[in-house]
Amino acid sequence: MHIYCLYCETQRCTAIAEHIEERYKIKCISPRIIQRKWVKGECLEQIHNWLPGYIFLYSEEELRPFFDIRGIRRWLNREDMKGNDLSFAQMIYNCDGVMGIVSLAEVGDRCVVDDPLWAGMEGRVVKLDRGRKRCCIEFTFDGVVRTVWVGYEIVKKV
Numbered sequence: 001m002h003i004y005c006l007y008c009e010t011q012r013c014t015a016i017a018e019h020i021e022e023r024y025k026i027k028c029i030s031p032r033i034i035q036r037k038w039v040k041g042e043c044l045e046q047i048h049n050w051l052p053g054y055i056f057l058y059s060e061e062e063l064r065p066f067f068d069i070r071g072i073r074r075w076l077n078r079e080d081m082k083g084n085d086l087s088f089a090q091m092i093y094n095c096d097g098v099m100g101i102v103s104l105a106e107v108g109d110r111c112v113v114d115d116p117l118w119a120g121m122e123g124r125v126v127k128l129d130r131g132r133k134r135c136c137i138e139f140t141f142d143g144v145v146r147t148v149w150v151g152y153e154i155v156k157k158v
Contacts, residue, residue, distance in 0.1 A: 003089045004057040005076040005142070012071035017055045017121040019069060029097035036151040038133050044134065050099060050148065051141070076142065084122065088141055099150065111137075117126050 008016050017028040022057060033050040036043055053073075056061070065075040081089055092099075094116075101116050123139035134151045 001093075002059045002062050003081060003086065003093070004059070004063060005081060005085075005089060006030075006055045006067075006072050007059065007074040007076070008053050008055060009071040009073065010053040013053055015057060016069055016071055020055070020057065020067065024067075026063070029056045029058070029092055030054065031056070031097050031099065033099040033150065035106075035146065035149060036132060038132050045151070048100065051146075054142075056092050056097075058093055063090050084139075085141060088139075107135075 006016070013030055017030050020026055021028045031050040031054065034045050034047055037046055038044070041066050067075075076085075107128055109125050111123060111125055123137040125135055126138045127136040129135065129149075134149050136147050136149050138145060138147045140146070
């Protein structure tokens with residue numbers, strides 16, 4: 001499978017992904033994440049957009065940057081996506097674009113997320129919110145350090 005990534009205008013991301021899937025029959029995923037939110041003392045899980053502006057494309061055939069669609073800012077091809085970026089894109093595919101609740105280590109620890117969906121992804125725990133059962137992970141994607149809050153079930157050192 002060939003994996004590519006498009007960086008688009010955030011507000012047009014969903015429309016661009018739908019257009020590519022419909023017109024070119026290429027699997028497109030705009031990642032989402034399940035996050036815990038506390039409302040009136042009750043823990044709710046909600047799905048939110050994650051990495052706004054990024055669309056991952058998965059194709060059996062090799063693609064060239066041929067999309068002439070307004071709103072696409074940059075095309076990351078397979079040569080641009082190496083190591084962790086490629087592992088990350090494969091992880092997104094394996095979970096059909098929706099990241100769930102995972103287990104992590106203590107604050108400051110380098111970690112590998114202890115969940116098959118996150119296989120091979122490395123990061124660093126930045127903050128823990130034990131009351132809300134979530135933590136903030138710092139990782140690198142597309143050469144940029146990013147953070148994401150995710151829920152956790154069990155905190156373990158790796």
